[in-house]
Amino acid sequence: MPTRDYQLFVGGEFVDGTASRRFASVNPATGAEVASFVDGTVADLEAAVAAARRAFDAGPWPSMPVAERAQRLGRVLEILGGRVPELSAIEYQDNGATIRQATSFMVPGALGFAMGIADLATKFSFTSGQPVTTGPVPGGPFGSTTISYEPLGVVGAITPWNGPLILAMWKVWPALLAGNTVVLKPSELAPSTAMELARAFAEADIPPGVLNVVTGGGTVGEALVSSDHVDMVTFTGGTATGQRIAQLASGNLKRLTLELGGKSPALVLDDVDIESAVDGVIWSTLFLSGQMCTCASRVLVNARVHDEFVERFAARADKLVVGPTDDFATDLGPVVSAAARDRIEGYVQLGTEEGAVAVLPGGRPSGLENGFYVKPTVFVGATPRMRISREEIFGPVVSILKVADDAEAVQVANDTQFGLAASVWCNDRRRALDVAGRVRAGTVWINDHNMLSPQTPFGGMKMSGSGRENGESGFKAYLEEKVVYLDLTPSKNEHLWALVAP
Ligand code: NDP
Numbered sequence: 001m002p003t004r005d006y007q008l009f010v011g012g013e014f015v016d017g018t019a020s021r022r023f024a025s026v027n028p029a030t031g032a033e034v035a036s037f038v039d040g041t042v043a044d045l046e047a048a049v050a051a052a053r054r055a056f057d058a059g060p061w062p063s064m065p066v067a068e069r070a071q072r073l074g075r076v077l078e079i080l081g082g083r084v085p086e087l088s089a090i091e092y093q094d095n096g097a098t099i100r101q102a103t104s105f106m107v108p109g110a111l112g113f114a115m116g117i118a119d120l121a122t123k124f125s126f127t128s129g130q131p132v133t134t135g136p137v138p139g140g141p142f143g144s145t146t147i148s149y150e151p152l153g154v155v156g157a158i159t160p161w162n163g164p165l166i167l168a169m170w171k172v173w174p175a176l177l178a179g180n181t182v183v184l185k186p187s188e189l190a191p192s193t194a195m196e197l198a199r200a201f202a203e204a205d206i207p208p209g210v211l212n213v214v215t216g217g218g219t220v221g222e223a224l225v226s227s228d229h230v231d232m233v234t235f236t237g238g239t240a241t242g243q244r245i246a247q248l249a250s251g252n253l254k255r256l257t258l259e260l261g262g263k264s265p266a267l268v269l270d271d272v273d274i275e276s277a278v279d280g281v282i283w284s285t286l287f288l289s290g291q292m293c294t295c296a297s298r299v300l301v302n303a304r305v306h307d308e309f310v311e312r313f314a315a316r317a318d319k320l321v322v323g324p325t326d327d328f329a330t331d332l333g334p335v336v337s338a339a340a341r342d343r344i345e346g347y348v349q350l351g352t353e354e355g356a357v358a359v360l361p362g363g364r365p366s367g368l369e370n371g372f373y374v375k376p377t378v379f380v381g382a383t384p385r386m387r388i389s390r391e392e393i394f395g396p397v398v399s400i401l402k403v404a405d406d407a408e409a410v411q412v413a414n415d416t417q418f419g420l421a422a423s424v425w426c427n428d429r430r431r432a433l434d435v436a437g438r439v440r441a442g443t444v445w446i447n448d449h450n451m452l453s454p455q456t457p458f459g460g461m462k463m464s465g466s467g468r469e470n471g472e473s474g475f476k477a478y479l480e481e482k483v484v485y486l487d488l489t490p491s492k493n494e495h496l497w498a499l500v501a502p
Pocket of ligand 1: 219
């Protein structure tokens with residue numbers, strides 16, 4: 001039986017909406033239902049959009065100074081900050097992260113990102129409320145031009161299950177700091193912390209309708225994306241869903257930020273200290289059981305160090321503790337659902353059929369049959385053309401490919417439709433920077449991976465997305481740039497006619 005029951009959060013109130021059905025989130029570690037949610041309808045979504053619209057068109061939020069918005073949102077963070085252990089348990093029971101990951105990264109990291117985004121937003125000159133005034137228009141002696149930044153309106157935010165709170169913060173915080181109002185639709189696999197966020201908004205006395213949260217599946221997501229009353233959609237999820245969203249959002253040409261899938265490479269050059277590269281690449285590939293969007297899933301290793309790297313990597317991966325999510329000794333928890341496990345196991349079988357060799361064979365661990373566990377699989381001998389080297393598996397499956405030199409490493413790294421992230425493992429600064437400069441990915445780490453910050457823009461090249469989150473460009477995505485040209489010169493008409501008259 002679920003132990004928590006949530007409602008929808010619309011116009012500042014918790015409501016049951018019009019839905020006749022509820023659904024449950026399932027703890028991936030045990031298969032037990034943990035919380036129950038309203039299976040929102042299109043009518044519920046429309047009510048939430050209408051509430052956000054009213055809060056934007058007639059409420060105080062858009063016209064408040066950014067510092068006041070930041071201060072009010074800071075109260076939400078204080079409330080959440082007082083509940084970190086409880087929220088961490090809620091998070092890992094929904095999405096199968098480990099207690100270590102949830103308590104050290106997923107919840108504190110979400111709050112840290114929100115604070116960092118607020119810090120940036122209040123420092124940007126373009127949010128100060130003072131328009132930038134420029135001189136006369138070039139070629140004309142009259143008038144002056146002011147540039148101001150205004151919120152867009154209603155923002156629809158759609159988040160995935162793998163980092164529910166942190167990815168909600170990446171969207172809700174900049175959108176609200178910029179003066180917009182928001183309708184958030186979390187993934188139905190892990191919606192609890194989005195509802196806890198709503199609870200903190202209600203406690204913090206944020207004006208009604210500024211944040212609305214509607215639970216439900218793809219139908220609710222499609223209604224949000226299609227609505228003509230929504231001005232922007234910010235989406236994180238799979239590439240196929242992103243393509244569908246781009247089509248649906250075209251009706252009113254709403255702004256779109258898309259953070260999508262990846263097939264990120266780790267490039268291991270031949271001058272590395274192998275032991276520390278193995279350690280780092282284990283983290284790159286298997287963090288969150290390979291279910292972080294930036295995780296490397298292709299490891300491209302220089303032929304000179306390939307065999308030693310493979311041997312040490314497989315031995316190290318084999319030692320990782322796959323176990324219960326509430327145990328601090330666990331390194332890898334389950335994958336998010338039975339369907340995800342089936343998909344991952346299908347790819348492991350496919351890799352073998354394609355001719356790759358599993359030096360670590362994966363499989364289900366014994367004694368954990370109720371949860372959706374899969375042990376890490378490490379393939380060698382995969383070629384760049386194989387489907388396991390090209391498609392996003394989103395699980396603990398790593399392909400190690402042998403490459404002759406840096407040029408081949410770069411060529412294989414770029415031979416993909418994706419371009420989200422990459423890492424280069426190398427001790428020579430100049431060589432590492434040269435290789436990093438030639439890899440087509442939104443983020444390239446050198447001797448690190450999966451490290452993100454509120455100060456730096458994050459996003460994908462190619463089919464890994466469009467637009468950026470975080471950093472200055474991520475924040476500006478939530479603002480319209482507006483130009484007002486002012487001319488009070490009485491004699492201007494005479495001058496203008498001189499330009500057009502024969
Ligand atoms: P999905 O694309 O399946 O779902 C993401 C969100 O979109 C969920 O809230 C989902 O709802 C919703 N959704 C599903 N169908 C539609 C639709 N037709 N219209 C509108 N919304 C819809 O992704 P996952 O949740 O499975 O997340 C994993 C994917 O996310 C991976 O591909 C991963 O790479 C990517 N990702 C990308 C990141 C990045 O920053 N680039 C970061 C994290 C993940 P519901 O779940 O209720 O069906």
